[in-house]
Amino acid sequence: MKITVLTGSPHKNGTSALLADKFIEGAKKSGHDVFRFNAAFEDIKPCIGCDRCGMNGPCIYKDSMNKLFPELLAADLVVFVTPIYYWGMTAQLKTVIDRFYSENSKMHVKKKAVLMATAYDANNWTMDALTVHYKTLLRYLGWEDVGMVLAVGCGVRSDIERTDFPNQAYQLGLKV
Secondary structure, three states: OEEEEEEOOOOOOOHHHHHHHHHHHHHHHOOOEEEEEEHHHOOOOOOOOOOOOOOOOOOOOOOOHHHHHHHHHHOOEEEEEEEOEOOEOOHHHHHHHHHHHHHHHHHOOOOEEEEEEEOOOOOOOOOHHHHHHHHHHHHHHOOEEEEEEEEOOOOOHHHHHOOOHHHHHHHHHHHO
16 A cells, blocks of 8 residues: 655654654554655645646646645545644645645545644544544545554643554554
């Protein structure tokens, strides 16, 4: 299976990076082909809604999305990985998702998806807004959710390292 992992954290060794690393480790052990795209470290312009793409590409911008789109469109599984910033995904990941618009007609194909997120807060509602957004995105695209790892109470790397969340990410990578 071809897997594209989209990360949104500006912290190379942060909590969500650990989840991505562990998922990728498990997926590769199972023989999957994995492409990782770290949105926070790429040159990505925000969609300006000019509609020159006609929702069928190409986008007017010539940036890192040109590297991502071939991998994203070929993927059987897309993994969204983000820390929670004010009860939603990071701006870096949201910018990538907004740019799906330029290839919208090609995005509505059968794919699977995973959501992995980390948050400092441990309230029972901490992940609600993010999971609703994720499920709405999948519903629109016609993609199938195949798993989530929602790591609450993990504000820093040492917090998450003392939990089972990295193992859950690894196990999810193994089974997809």
